[in-house]
Amino acid sequence: xxxxxxxxxxxxxxxxxxxxxxxxxxxxxxAPSAAPPAxxxxxxxxxxxxxxxxxQCATVRAPLDHDNPSGxxxxxxxxxxxxxxKTSQGPLLVNPGGPGGSGLSMAGFVASSLPGExxxxxxxxxxxxxxxxxxxxxxxxxxxxxxxxRPDSVPESHEAERTARxxxxxxxxxxxxxxxxxxxxxDTVSAAKDLDVIRRALGTPxxxxxxxxxxxxxxxxxAKLFPERVRRLVLDSVVDPDGVWYxxxxxxxxxxxxxxxxxxxxxxxxxxxxxxxxxxxxVEAAWYRMRDAVKGRPAAGKVGPAELEDTFLPGGYxxxxxxxxxxxxxxxxxxxxxxxxxxxxxEFAAVDRSGDNGYSVYAAVQCRDAGWPRTWSSWRxxxxxxxxxxxxxxxxxxxxxxxxxxxxxxxxxxxxxxxxGIPPALILQATDDAATPxxxxxxxxxxxxxxxxxxxxxxxxxxxxxxxxxxxDEYLVDYLTDGTLPTGGGSGAxxxxxxxxxxxxxxxxxxxxxxKGTTLHGLLGFRG
Numbered sequence: 001x002x003x004x005x006x007x008x009x010x011x012x013x014x015x016x017x018x019x020x021x022x023x024x025x026x027x028x029x030x031a032p033s034a035a036p037p038a039x040x041x042x043x044x045x046x047x048x049x050x051x052x053x054x055x056q057c058a059t060v061r062a063p064l065d066h067d068n069p070s071g072x073x074x075x076x077x078x079x080x081x082x083x084x085x086k087t088s089q090g091p092l093l094v095n096p097g098g099p100g101g102s103g104l105s106m107a108g109f110v111a112s113s114l115p116g117e118x119x120x121x122x123x124x125x126x127x128x129x130x131x132x133x134x135x136x137x138x139x140x141x142x143x144x145x146x147x148x149x150r151p152d153s154v155p156e157s158h159e160a161e162r163t164a165r166x167x168x169x170x171x172x173x174x175x176x177x178x179x180x181x182x183x184x185x186x187d188t189v190s191a192a193k194d195l196d197v198i199r200r201a202l203g204t205p206x207x208x209x210x211x212x213x214x215x216x217x218x219x220x221x222x223a224k225l226f227p228e229r230v231r232r233l234v235l236d237s238v239v240d241p242d243g244v245w246y247x248x249x250x251x252x253x254x255x256x257x258x259x260x261x262x263x264x265x266x267x268x269x270x271x272x273x274x275x276x277x278x279x280x281x282x283v284e285a286a287w288y289r290m291r292d293a294v295k296g297r298p299a300a301g302k303v304g305p306a307e308l309e310d311t312f313l314p315g316g317y318x319x320x321x322x323x324x325x326x327x328x329x330x331x332x333x334x335x336x337x338x339x340x341x342x343x344x345x346x347e348f349a350a351v352d353r354s355g356d357n358g359y360s361v362y363a364a365v366q367c368r369d370a371g372w373p374r375t376w377s378s379w380r381x382x383x384x385x386x387x388x389x390x391x392x393x394x395x396x397x398x399x400x401x402x403x404x405x406x407x408x409x410x411x412x413x414x415x416x417x418x419x420x421g422i423p424p425a426l427i428l429q430a431t432d433d434a435a436t437p438x439x440x441x442x443x444x445x446x447x448x449x450x451x452x453x454x455x456x457x458x459x460x461x462x463x464x465x466x467x468x469x470x471x472x473d474e475y476l477v478d479y480l481t482d483g484t485l486p487t488g489g490g491s492g493a494x495x496x497x498x499x500x501x502x503x504x505x506x507x508x509x510x511x512x513x514x515x516k517g518t519t520l521h522g523l524l525g526f527r528g
Contacts, residue, residue, distance in 0.1 A: 042201050044080060052108025056080045062130070062197040064185050076194055077134035079104040079126040081111035081119070090231060091202050092122040092480070093195065095129075096524045097213025097237075097463075099188070099365035100358035102133035105523055110210065113466040113520075118481055122208065127198060129191045129218075131361045137182065139360035141175035146351040146359070149304040152295055153396040154387070165376065168402035175364065176408030183409045186364035192222040199229060206231040208480070212463045212524055213237050213436060217244065220417040220444065227421035232483060233448075234476065236428045237462050240440030241447065244414045245366045246373065248440070249401055250382060255434040256397075257390030259316040259460055260284075262432070266319075266502055267326050273505035274330040286333050287312075288391075299332065300342035309396045310349035311341075316393075316434040317462045318521040321348065323506040348526075358525070367407035370414040379405060417447055424450035426479045428472060430459030430499070452485035452494040459499035463524045467517035471497035 040061070047057035058080070061073040083089075094106040107126030111119045128135040155161035175183060195218075199207050208231050211219040216235035223230045240248050264287065265280040276283045291305050298304040303311065315325050328344035331337035351359070373379055379398060386394040425448045429441025438455075445453040454475050456464050465476045475495060478484040488494035 040201065041203070042078070044082075047079070049108070052081065052105075052112065054081050054111075055108050056082065057104070060198060060201045062194045064182070066190060066193045074130050075136045076130065076198065077104060077128040078198065079107040081107050081124045083121055083123050085117075085120040087121065088123065089121045089480075090123065090204050090206065090208060091125050091199075092208040092210055093125045093127065093198065095127070095209075095211040095215030095218055097211070097215045098132070098358065098362060098525070099129070099191075099214050099218075100132055100361035101214070101523075101525050102354070102358075103127050103129070104134065109519060109523055110466065114480070115477060118477055122480075123202070125198070125202070129361070130194055131182065131186055131364065132357065133354065137179075138357055139175075139179055139182065139186070139364060140353070140356050141178055141360040141363070142171050143353070143356050144351075145171060145356060146310075148302040148307050148345075148350075149298045150306040152305045153309060153393075153399055154305070154391075155395070161380070164399055165402065165405075168399060169406045171363070172367075172403040172406045172408060175360065175403070179360075179364070180408065183364055183368065186361065187368040187412055188218055188221050188365060189225070189412065189415060191218055191365070192225055195222050196226055196229065205229070208232040208234075210234040211236070214239060216436070216444065217241060217417075220419070220448070221415045223419055223422045223425075223448075224415055224417050227419060230422045232480065233422060233425040234428075234465075234479065235425060235441075235444060236465050237433055237436045238427060238429055238441040238444045239436050240443050241414070241417045242443055243440070244370045245401070245404075246370070248436075249397055250386060251437050251439070252435060253383075253386040253394040253397055254390045255432075255437045256313065256316045257392040257394070259432065259434040260312065260392040262460060263312075263315050263319070263322055263325070266322055267329065270326070270505040274326050275334055276330055287329065290329065290332055293332075294341075299338040299345075303338075303342055303345045306396060307345055307349060308341075309393050311345045312348075313393060313396075314348045314521075314526050316460075317524070317526055318517065319461060319503055320517050320521065322503050324348075326505065363401075363403050363407075366401065367404035367411065368409055369412060371411045372401075372404040372407070374405060376405060417444070419447065420449040422448065423483065424448075424452060424485055426454070426475065426485060427451050428454045428456070428465055428475070430456040430461060430464050432458065432460035433462050433464075434460065435462040452487060453492075454486070455493040455496045456499050457496050461517070461521075463520055467520045469497060469500055 042058040044056040044058045048055045058078045059075050061075055063069045064072040064074050094110045095103050096106050103126040107124045111124040131139045206229050209219045217239040264284040267274050267276055268278050268280045268283045271278045276286055291308055294303055294308055295305045312325055315321050328341045331340035383394055383398045427441055427445045429438055431438050445451050465472050486495040
């Protein structure tokens, strides 16, 4: 294990102590039913695409309230690439994260990205979790909630802060009015129990599970509720289960700012292409001057400060976007080109109808899963404290989650995912991941007995397997082939892979093409 990984392992328990949210008054999640009803067999139909011609689709019904299995039902949309080998290793359920991310395309992506001989041994299953996408009913609390131009995320006065608070509170109220019958059942425990409905419908005693981002927490919760139903468990870019969800978001504030600074340093390193200077601090200062400029006059009438942050946030998830973002940055600063910046906003940040759905589910699940501060002064003080050190997106992130301050449904207790009853799990984590900082992978590895932690040293992308790193993919393939895991011993990483090289600056006409791994990161989305 390298020095960087060792330092972060030692820091693994520090993030969760940043702030304490108001304790939840709800009870811990109930245990799964001892004798769940039999699920109807699935009726698979061809729904192939040009990219994934073998894709099949089906639906399964699940109880809205798993404590009342004969009551109202929801419908879950499924996808599948069926196994073709003579011997099958069973279903491999795949999830891209969120909460709120659609997983139907994940089946085709994972099946096509694994070696053919291995993929042929699995029925790769994608799914839209309850409330998401083609699953019904689907949530959409406030259509066009992110329509530009929004208020500046950093409040310059009490009045501006009050306006933003009221906006977030109105979203929460609208959710309660429109989906009040669904919100008590929009949570990770219910989604995990849905996975077991899917398992029963597939007719298998155990599942294999592969989750990215929030999907790692969903998988860990499933494993806690149904340990005997887990065959193999892969967690890539791991949520810190001790910080769900308020503290995890505070940790993101600092991690995304660090990743943004890394992007600024990359732009400075490539001054010959972008012409923004060779000093990273100077480049960062130019970015904030751009922010000030669009505050006074939104670029192309649609990119104000909040939209600018949204546009550059994806660069914190995946450095393959850096050339395209740098091109837009340089065009605006050097040439007063607003159209290129607006085009980048449309590409990376504009929210469509599926995005409205995704955000509604994100808010519903995170606000229900765990307690959030109900006193606004806690949010304000914590955000200003973060903003002073990490100004890139601290306030933006606060407003994204602020509906939870007035959510109309009481929170549950977070699930304690510590588990000694499942087979060894494979955990993969980049040291500089911003969306799920490194400490989360360390914490999860400690909680899942016998698990193996694979570290991408110096990597800053969110979602690191099946994205071009052969070293990481070898560990994934070995594990999915026969359960083989590296064992380094001790409390540190069991194996370390070097990060991929940083992207190269692309000519203006090819900036969007320099995006190895874009397929995966397009499926994972942002904020998850």
